Amino acid sequence: MTSLFARSNFDWSRYLKSLKYALFVMRKPLTGFWDLIHEGYGTMAAAHTIVIAYIMVQVIARTMTNFQFWNVNMETFNIVMVVLQIIIPLFLWCIANWSLTTLFEGKGKLSQIYMGVAYAMTPLVIIEIFLVFLSHVLTAAEGQIYFMLLSFSMLWFIVLVLCAMKEIHDYSFAKAIATSLVTIIAIGVIVFILVMFFAVISDGVAYIMSLVQEIMFRFN
Helix, strand or coil: CCHHHHHHCCCCCHCCCHHHHHHHHHCCCHHHHHHHHHHHCCHHHHHHHHHHHHHHHHHHHHHHCCCCCCCCCCCCCCCCHHHHHHHHHHHHHHHHHHHHHCCCEEEHHHHHHHHHHHHHHHHHHHHHHHHHCCCCCCCHHHHHHHHHHHHHHHHHHHHHHHHHHHHHCCCCCCHHHHHHHHHHHHHHHHHHHHHHHHHHHHHHHHHHHHHHHHHHHHHC
């Protein structure tokens, strides 16, 4: 019984090491992502932590950034929408990329793709939380610095995602870029199909409801 309980304990040491490893991935992405996936340096727990941290940073950024740089109407602000704006694109990227790369000799698993993108979010978490504080120091005339750093964090994220796709699927850089571009197109197709599907369902439900109302009206 004791041994069973011991085996069920969470490995905090490995978790903390894998979370710290995200900083190495930022600096040396090619080596970092290869070891992250193929050498077991990464963990799903750390990946979840980074995604949750980015969600929290986005909530903080939208509510605490100086209004000169990010003016949010707090009366209509919805945390659920912030979460969905991050989780849905992440989910669609993983599904679309995995579906495509299985057709183009990609070696990555769905969980590995998710882990790679999650670790690539590290500069977004670090830089954007820094920008929240910086926004209260800079004047409106110095706003170019704020937006330059924000753009830099997004560019860094994109480079890291491309490096992740290269190492996870064992692609060349050209193939990683090509499959990433096709993945974006695939996401658009998926969104279009989902919108059409729900539109048809909505019209069908509306038609049935109107039919039921008409029948009830006739009998009454």
